[in-house]
Amino acid sequence: MNHTEQLNRWRLILGKQAGNQIPFGADGALEGGISCPDLEDALDFLYSREYGEDVRREGGTGASKLTAASWITKIRRLFPRETVEILERHALERYQLTELLTDKEVLEKLEPNQELLKTILQLKHLMKGEVLETARRIVRKTAEEIGEKLRQDIRRSLLGSLDRNSPSQVKSIRNLDVKKTIQKNLRHYDMENQRLCLEQICFHSRTHKYSQWRIVIAVDESGSMLDSVIHSAVMAGIFARLPMLDTRLVIFDTQVVDLSAHLDDPVETLMSIQLGGGTNIGGALQYCASLVENPHKTMVVLVSDLCEGGSISGLLSVSRGIIESGAKLVCLTALDRDANPAYDRRTAGYLADLGAFVGAMTPEALGDFMGKVMG
Numbered sequence: 279m280n281h282t283e284q285l286n287r288w289r290l291i292l293g294k295q296a297g298n299q300i301p302f303g304a305d306g307a308l309e310g311g312i313s314c315p316d317l318e319d320a321l322d323f324l325y326s327r328e329y330g331e332d333v334r335r336e337g338g339t340g341a342s343k344l345t346a347a348s349w350i351t352k353i354r355r356l357f358p359r360e361t362v363e364i365l366e367r368h369a370l371e372r373y374q375l376t377e378l379l380t381d382k383e384v385l386e387k388l389e390p391n392q393e394l395l396k397t398i399l400q401l402k403h404l405m406k407g408e409v410l411e412t413a414r415r416i417v418r419k420t421a422e423e424i425g426e427k428l429r430q431d432i433r434r435s436l437l438g439s440l441d442r443n444s445p446s447q448v449k450s451i452r453n454l455d456v457k458k459t460i461q462k463n464l465r466h467y468d469m470e471n472q473r474l475c476l477e478q479i480c481f482h483s484r485t486h487k488y489s490q491w492r493i494v495i496a497v498d499e500s501g502s503m504l505d506s507v508i509h510s511a512v513m514a515g516i517f518a519r520l521p522m523l524d525t526r527l528v529i530f531d532t533q534v535v536d537l538s539a540h541l542d543d544p545v546e547t548l549m550s551i552q553l554g555g556g557t558n559i560g561g562a563l564q565y566c567a568s569l570v571e572n573p574h575k576t577m578v579v580l581v582s583d584l585c586e587g588g589s590i591s592g593l594l595s596v597s598r599g600i601i602e603s604g605a606k607l608v609c610l611t612a613l614d615r616d617a618n619p620a621y622d623r624r625t626a627g628y629l630a631d632l633g634a635f636v637g638a639m640t641p642e643a644l645g646d647f648m649g650k651v652m653g
Contacts, residue, residue, distance in 0.1 A: 421544035498582035530562035560593035573604035
């Protein structure tokens with residue numbers, strides 16, 4: 279990198295306000311011919327807000343002013359995808375540019391990803407008509423992408439146990455049924471050479487024999503749990519398609535909403551989320567307890583930071599009732615892929631002492647855990 283390009287990059291960092299002191303050098307371009315004034319206009323549209331709205335309005339003498347829509351188009355042309363996602367996230371989270379989500383043209387240009395999905399869920403109350411329909415398409419696409427990443431691992435976790443009682447069409451050495459193969463071929467034993475001639479080779483099935491379990495997933499929908507809410511809703515939809523599971527999904531703050539009827543539609547599930555408000559975990563678990571019909575074939579999965587806004591004694595009482603009934607109570611402090619735990623450790627300790635499983639697990643780990651419990 280030569281001295282002039284270094285100077286141009288510093289000028290971009292300092293912003294348009296430094297234009298009188300540090301003009302762009304040479305032809306005003308970076309390596310690859312990217313125009314420094316174009317880069318500056320795109321960055322200034324967003325980051326001049328650090329100096330206040332009045333400064334941003336006065337800045338710039340170009341032929342045209344950027345709008346939210348033209349800004350999206352411009353940054354897509356000038357920056358790599360990773361940088362575009364950072365700029366979009368700063369626009370929405372740091373500078374509250376809600377017009378990015380209330381303008382259909384702009385919304386259609388945003389990169390569908392989990393961060394955008396989270397923002398849509400937080401701002402969906404501002405959307406109407408065509409904008410809302412566009413947002414729903416983004417929600418569906420992002421949820422399907424998340425689900426596709428999770429589905430294979432979860433199905434393998436829950437369906438992957440060997441069934442020793444039924445044959446398989448999958449001819450793999452991992453599935454070889456040695457005992458049955460010997461039995462089937464004993465009549466072909468070669469006495470002269472003292473060896474067994476194999477005319478029929480048998481394999482174990484990879485399909486797990488099961489009796490149906492009911493899985494009740496209760497998700498705290500407070501703002502700090504948004505990643506977990508998204509993954510829980512997507513996972514519940516995956517669970518609902520597995521024949522061994524009868525899946526129920528409940529979201530709660532101080533109120534409880536049963537979304538079980540929408541599990542086949544991730545859009546309806548996610549768009550039903552109302553973030554914020556208090557937290558009444560005990561009340562949510564009381565509702566979950568009412569869904570327990572066959573305790574020894576029921577698993578209640580609580581997804582929460584365990585920061586109870588109601589009575590701790592009430593929470594522990596209903597938890598004890600679920601556990602003593604014979605149902606499994608699993609308390610997850612995180613369900614995102616990073617599984618970063620942030621929770622009330624005292625409440626977690628109380629629940630663990632009662633016999634609940636308490637921990638942070640990725641979606642894949644939850645699938646493995648459930649497979650072991652149901653096995």
